[in-house]
Amino acid sequence: MASFSSLGIGSGLDLNTLLTGLVNVEKRPITILQNQQSDLKSQLSAMGQIKSAVSSLQSASDALKTSASFAAYTATSTDSSVVSASATTGAVAGSYKVEVTQLSQAQKVMAAFASGTTFSGTLKLELGKADAATATGFTANNSVDIDLTGKTLAGARDAINAAGLGVTATIINDGSGTGTPYRLVVTSQNGGTGNQIRMTGVAGLNYSAYAGTGGPGSKDANVAQSVAAQDAQFSIDGVTMSRSGNSVTDAIDGVTLNLAKQTTGTPVTVTIAKDPNSVSTKINTFVKAYNDLNKLLHDVTAYNATTKTAGDLSGDYSVRSIQQQVRTAAINTVSGSAGGYSRLGDIGVSLQADGSLSVDSTKLTAAISDPAKDISKLFTGASGVDGVATRVSQTAKALLDISGLVATRTDGINKSIRSLDDRISALQDRVSAIEDRYRKQFTALDTTIGQMNVTSQYLTQQLARLK
Structure with a gap:
């Protein structure tokens, strides 16, 4: 402008x-x-x-x-240092006596080597279960072939870890400086007798010590099992059970049991109850x-x-x-409510003069906890x-x-x-x-x-x- x-x-x-x-x-x-x-x-x-x-x-x-x-629902234990529990969808109120006689543990196989060791050949690494009915005494559920030709001890460790089979390889040194101070330790990542290790095809790493119909298995002289695989063994209300791991999700509907240590003759009581909060x-x-x-x-x-x-x-x-x-x-009003409550006022939620809602916490808690009525029907509806x-x-x-x-x-x-x-x-x-x-x-x-x-x-x- x-x-x-x-x-x-x-x-x-x-x-x-x-x-x-x-x-x-x-x-x-x-x-x-x-x-x-x-x-x-x-x-x-x-x-x-x-x-x-x-x-x-x-x-x-x-x-x-x-x-x-x-x-x-909430899950409580009388001794969470032995058994802890959590409840999810599908849980129902109840009380259970739990005894733990054995914890799950993962198998470890250890092989001793001298400094400067190199390998030759292809290692067949398997996970499975000892099975005396088979010719080899072992039924594999997963396996992988790993070429170790020319690899050092560290190279073999890295190759096993990279294979992704479900085992972990580490190296420990006993500090002696002579003989065979190095140990290649192969550990199953999951506990239980169904996740045991078998290794074949490379001298110094052979481990198939399982007795089947064809006779006892074998292993190289420098290889030994340092930790045996075992399943968790426990009982619920006197019913004996076993699982591969210490986290049990399928014994009680909607409840996870975490087994932490063995009981000493006194069962732990796990209680599942409604969570009004x-x-x-x-x-x-x-x-x-x-x-x-x-x-x-x-x-x-x-x-x-x-x-x-x-x-x-x-x-x-x-x-x-x-x-x-x-x-x-x-x-x-929710007409014909099957739960016994037909309006919010029945559970302590009332309309105020200014149009807002007010909650009577005592009445609400009582309504939620009332075993004779189902508060969910007031909110979800029923029968159309x-x-x-x-x-x-x-x-x-x-x-x-x-x-x-x-x-x-x-x-x-x-x-x-x-x-x-x-x-x-x-x-x-x-x-x-x-x-x-x-x-x-x-x-x-x-x-x-x-x-x-x-x-x-x-x-x-x-x-x-x-x-």
């Missing part, structure tokens, strides 16, 4: 101030539209907050809408998400008498609709009837859907903002044109008056000479 700093020089009039005043009058419609646009942007921000709060409520509802959400936490999270949304909807529509300002979405139909839909989904969590989750999903109320209201606000952008741009072009026209007119006026002033001065001088 051209500068008006030279205006008024010819006429002596303050044309710049006059022009600025006239242009500001023309700009008033733009200011009004910009204020409207600012209000719309505040509404857009408020709708973004509502969208986030509805999404949080949906997540909290999803955590309560399946039966698995309520299948929370887990369910209570999920319900309290749901209530908080509901209350956060309720407060937000109130704040964006409220009128502050002190500041005399209204909320960004005051009088907005969409906010009232969201509030009504969510409240109906949460508060309405949706529960509270299911209803709220579906309502939130519908609100957030691309064609839902939150999205359509947001799109409407964005469309209004874009429309104002176009109107503001058109008005700014109009004001620019008016400024340019005024400037030309004022410049012409300034020039004319300046010329007249010059003529006046000339005539005044001439008249003065006639006196």
Whole structure:
């Protein structure tokens, strides 16, 4: 835009101030539209907050809408140094006597070597189980061939580790400095008699000391078993069991037993019980998400008498609709609930005057722990009837859907903002044109008056000479 700093020089009039005043009058419609646009942007921000709060409520509802959400149990042991336990989905309440007679351990095979040892040939390394019924006395479940030709002791170690069979090779040094101070130790990574080691094909590493139908196995003279493979052996309520590892996941449904050491004649008691804290936490999270949304909807529509300002979405139909839909989904009765609870108030979650939910922790804990009733049905529903969590989750999903109320209201606000952008741009072009026209007119006026002033001065001088 051209500068008006030279205006008024010819006429002596303050044309710049006059022009600025006239242009500001023309700009008033733009200011009004910009204020409207600012209000719309505040509404857009408020709708973004509502969208986030509805999404949080949906997540909290999803955590309560399946039966698995309520299948929370704790596992305790009278001596966790012997047996510790944890409960997962599928566990049921109960008490078990556990005795540990033997822990699982992994087999180790050790071969002694002198300094500077190199190998020749291909090592067949196998994992499996000693089996006297086979000709070799061993049934392999996995194997790998490793070329050790020309490899040093360290090279053999690295090649075995790189093979990925499920064994680990290390080197130890007894420090004697003479004879065979180095030991190549091959260890099965998993315990149990089903993960034993057999090595054949390379002199100094042969170990197949398993007696089958063909006779006893063999091993090189420098090779020996340093730790024998063994299974964990234990009993649960007098039933004897064995497993390859010390972490037992399939003896009691939904329960993992971690065997740490042998018992000494006194069984350990493992107790599985409902975990009311887990369910209570999920319900309290749901209530908080509901209350956060309720407060937000109130704040964006409220009128502050002190500041005399209204909320960004005051009088907005969409906010009232969201509030009504969510409240109906949460508060309405779950008809025919098979669990014995039909509404949130039955479990200590009550509606307050301000629309928020309040939790009576004592009543909630009692409801969760009541063996005669099933609190999960209130939230998940049953027999084709949706529960509270299911209803709220579906309502939130519908609100957030691309064609839902939150999205359509947001799109409407964005469309209004874009429309104002176009109107503001058109008005700014109009004001620019008016400024340019005024400037030309004022410049012409300034020039004319300046010329007249010059003529006046000339005539005044001439008249003065006639006196």
